[in-house]
Amino acid sequence: MATSRKHPVSRRGFMAGTTALAAGTLGFPAIGGAQAATVKVGLIHPVTGFVAYNGQQGRLGATMAIEDVNKAGGIKAMGGARLEALLGDSQSKVEVGVSEVEKMNGAGVAAYIGCFQSPVGIAASQAASKYGTPFLIDVGASDQLVTRGLKNTFRLMPGFGVSVEQGISSLGALNNAANGVAKSAVIVHESGEFGTGTAKLLASKLPSIGISVKEVIGHDNPTRNFDNIALRIRSMAPDLVMMSNYQNEYMLLARTLHQQKVNLAGFFSILGGGFNYKFVKEMPDVAQYMMDVNHWFNPKSAKAQALKKRVEAGGALFTFEVYLAYSTVMLLAQSLEHAGSADKEKLTAAIAGSTFNAELMPYRETRFVNGQNQGARPAVLQALKGDIQVIGPEDVASAKAVFPRPKFT
Amino acid sequence: MFDPAIILAGVLNGLLAGGVYVLVAVGLTLIYGVLHIINFAHGSLLMLAMYAVFFLWRLLGVDPYVALPVVIAGAFVFGYLLYRGVIGRLSHGRDENILLITLGLSIVIDNLALLFFGGDTQTIDVSYGPDLQLGVAFLPVPKVVSFAASLLICAALGLYMARSDTGKAIRAVARERQGARLAGIDVPNIFAISYGIGIACLGAAACLLMPTYYVTPVSGHAFVLVAFTIVVLGGMGSFLGAAVGGLLIGVVESLGGLFLGEQLGQIGISAIFILILLLKPTGLFGGAR
Numbered sequence: 001m002a003t004s005r006k007h008p009v010s011r012r013g014f015m016a017g018t019t020a021l022a023a024g025t026l027g028f029p030a031i032g033g034a035q036a037a038t039v040k041v042g043l044i045h046p047v048t049g050f051v052a053y054n055g056q057q058g059r060l061g062a063t064m065a066i067e068d069v070n071k072a073g074g075i076k077a078m079g080g081a082r083l084e085a086l087l088g089d090s091q092s093k094v095e096v097g098v099s100e101v102e103k104m105n106g107a108g109v110a111a112y113i114g115c116f117q118s119p120v121g122i123a124a125s126q127a128a129s130k131y132g133t134p135f136l137i138d139v140g141a142s143d144q145l146v147t148r149g150l151k152n153t154f155r156l157m158p159g160f161g162v163s164v165e166q167g168i169s170s171l172g173a174l175n176n177a178a179n180g181v182a183k184s185a186v187i188v189h190e191s192g193e194f195g196t197g198t199a200k201l202l203a204s205k206l207p208s209i210g211i212s213v214k215e216v217i218g219h220d221n222p223t224r225n226f227d228n229i230a231l232r233i234r235s236m237a238p239d240l241v242m243m244s245n246y247q248n249e250y251m252l253l254a255r256t257l258h259q260q261k262v263n264l265a266g267f268f269s270i271l272g273g274g275f276n277y278k279f280v281k282e283m284p285d286v287a288q289y290m291m292d293v294n295h296w297f298n299p300k301s302a303k304a305q306a307l308k309k310r311v312e313a314g315g316a317l318f319t320f321e322v323y324l325a326y327s328t329v330m331l332l333a334q335s336l337e338h339a340g341s342a343d344k345e346k347l348t349a350a351i352a353g354s355t356f357n358a359e360l361m362p363y364r365e366t367r368f369v370n371g372q373n374q375g376a377r378p379a380v381l382q383a384l385k386g387d388i389q390v391i392g393p394e395d396v397a398s399a400k401a402v403f404p405r406p407k408f409t
Numbered sequence: 410m411f412d413p414a415i416i417l418a419g420v421l422n423g424l425l426a427g428g429v430y431v432l433v434a435v436g437l438t439l440i441y442g443v444l445h446i447i448n449f450a451h452g453s454l455l456m457l458a459m460y461a462v463f464f465l466w467r468l469l470g471v472d473p474y475v476a477l478p479v480v481i482a483g484a485f486v487f488g489y490l491l492y493r494g495v496i497g498r499l500s501h502g503r504d505e506n507i508l509l510i511t512l513g514l515s516i517v518i519d520n521l522a523l524l525f526f527g528g529d530t531q532t533i534d535v536s537y538g539p540d541l542q543l544g545v546a547f548l549p550v551p552k553v554v555s556f557a558a559s560l561l562i563c564a565a566l567g568l569y570m571a572r573s574d575t576g577k578a579i580r581a582v583a584r585e586r587q588g589a590r591l592a593g594i595d596v597p598n599i600f601a602i603s604y605g606i607g608i609a610c611l612g613a614a615a616c617l618l619m620p621t622y623y624v625t626p627v628s629g630h631a632f633v634l635v636a637f638t639i640v641v642l643g644g645m646g647s648f649l650g651a652a653v654g655g656l657l658i659g660v661v662e663s664l665g666g667l668f669l670g671e672q673l674g675q676i677g678i679s680a681i682f683i684l685i686l687l688l689k690p691t692g693l694f695g696g697a698r
Contacts, residue, residue, distance in 0.1 A: 050627050052528025127609070167650070175497035220670040222631045225420035228674070234545070235415045248530050255621075259540055260547045274530075282534055347646055 037081040044114030049092025061325030069333045077340040101127040112340040118142030118193045125153040138328040141194045146371040158376035164201040167293035170380045172209035174403045182265045185240035191218040198244040226256035243269040250274025255267035258286040265404035280383045288385035289405035294319035296379035304360040331356045362396040419547035419667040427659020430557030434609030434639035434651040442646025443583045443597035443603035449511040453518035456629030458615035480612040488608025492601040522626035610677045644692025
């Protein structure tokens with residue numbers, strides 16, 4: 001049945017906005033009076049290619065933050081220096097991401113922010129390390145990003161290691177409360193670094209909470225049809241299906257499992273690429289009771305709610321890419337304040353020692369160890385009645401979990 | 410080893426998936442058969458048609474199946490004008506130019522779609538009642554409809570090509586371009602009509618796909634590689650080959666996925682592609698039009 005919905009963000013508006021912002025900051029310095037210095041920030045996101053939407057959302061959050069920093073007077077410790085956005089498109093390709101790093105280095109960039117896809121982030125931050133330029137990962141799940149000993153690479157968000165740990169402990173608690181109804185699981189993952197790494201971790205940790213893994217099924221991006229995976233799952237009759245994949249495949253797999261009436265105690269995903277407002281509102285029946293461990297804003301944060309309103313007023317969805325990129329720019333801005341300079345060594349030291357308050361998310365105090373923020377923690381979410389509720393951690397929870405889910409009749 | 414009922418369900422799923430592959434491949438094979446070129450813009454034009462279906466539903470509330478005649482007609486006109494206004498004009502009569510033009514068109518269309526429609530995934534949430542249950546197989550109604558409609562449209566197109574004057578003219582141009590011209594057939598017009606019919610097939614495929622799939626600016630390409638394989642398997646330019654090849658590839662993909670997993674399952678398609686090139690390069694029905 002057709003339903004009326006609010007039209008999403010106008011892409012022309014988005015493109016025009018970000019292009020105008022870039023032109024405004026790059027091409028037309030303020031006229032009259034002494035001009036404050038500028039700090040060039042390289043934003044590398046996949047705004048074209050198969051994860052273009054996620055990249056555009058990341059760019060939206062980062063450019064909004066730059067706009068806010070400049071409106072608030074720029075970097076005061078640097079005489080009101082303005083942030084300049086250098087917009088790069090990785091085209092969802094590793095080699096293009098690296099070439100953007102090189103181009104921006106030539107333009108005198110002070111720090112990079114990106115790249116959404118882990119393989120692109122790994123290669124791009126490696127390239128930036130040659131120049132000693134700080135590289136802040138706004139979104140990138142692989143723990144390889146921060147375990148290579150690179151001094152220039154920082155990640156504010158949690159990686160899949162922490163997310164899997166949080167997921168396993170929450171699932172264990174939920175299952176115990178439900179008298180151990182779930183005893184087996186099938187893991188379905190995309191075949192890239194993100195999905196494969198998450199699936200391996202899950203497969204190794206699920207037995208620790210009394211859940212055996214019946215099979216680990218990988219799939220390519222894109223996958224046209226999940227009917228066979230649904231059939232295999234039905235033939236194995238697991239209690240849980242655990243998913244780790246990008247938006248399109250996540251949505252298609254969830255819809256197929258629903259259509260094929262696969263009876264489960266629960267669907268549980270770790271960093272489920274498609275678990276967002278759009279999915280839950282457009283397919284409420286499919287999404288109902290699905291659970292995900294993911295990046296999420298703190299529903300009790302007034303600043304997060306205010307930013308959500310602004311983003312939605314512009315016609316966009318308040319997805320995790322937006323507030324993670326926004327917060328990462330704010331971390332950079334605060335580090336520039338502390339460093340009092342865009343000198344790469346001083347800036348790197350300032351980020352490494354930062355105690356930035358990432359209040360938009362349910363994080364604890366920021367503390368970087370080997371580039372990873374130890375205060376980062378994901379939220380446990382559940383789709384309930386066409387909305388997304390936070391069911392953990394308890395201090396920020398907005399609803400109680402429903403587990404096991406009711407069976408198909 | 411799987412239960413025979415699961416294998417039967419896998420075969421049924423494969424046939425249903427193959428139904429839509431058939432339509433995409435028929436458009437491709439028709440364009441190849443007449444123009445002797447591979448249409449590199451095929452995936453991009455499929456994506457455009459899918460967006461047309463999506464916006465008809467989103468903005469006007471038109472059901473994808475109700476939209477079928479409108480989208481088919483619109484796609485035909487778009488394809489016809491695209492050939493007349495761009496491809497035919499810029500190719501200067503050279504087939505190799507057409508390859509480059511369709512490749513260029515593909516890049517332009519993909520990026521225009523990204524600019525105007527955004528990179529977000531768009532879906533149509535339409536309910537057509539409960540799934541049909543056949544043993545352990547749950548067959549979603551839209552997939553059954555798309556299978557039946559695909560085969561009907563292919564049969565109707567085959568009949569049109571065999572019986573109508575335009576169909577006969579298309580076949581004449583496909584076989585002997587110069588001879589057809591000497592017989593008084595307006596060859597450039599037939600080229601444009603053939604291209605239009607090929608794109609109209611994509612319009613039909615888009616209407617049948619959207620109730621169960623999604624559209625993004627790159628989603629059309631997911632079907633093109635498999636359509637190329639079907640065209641080679643069935644025989645380039647062969648309608649019957651595209652129909653049989655489409656269903657066969659659907660079943661091979663499905664059973665491959667069931668027994669070997671989704672990633673290794675695709676090996677079956679590649680193996681067929683290589684085997685057919687080695688053993689019968691003209692394809693199963695090569696030459697039959």
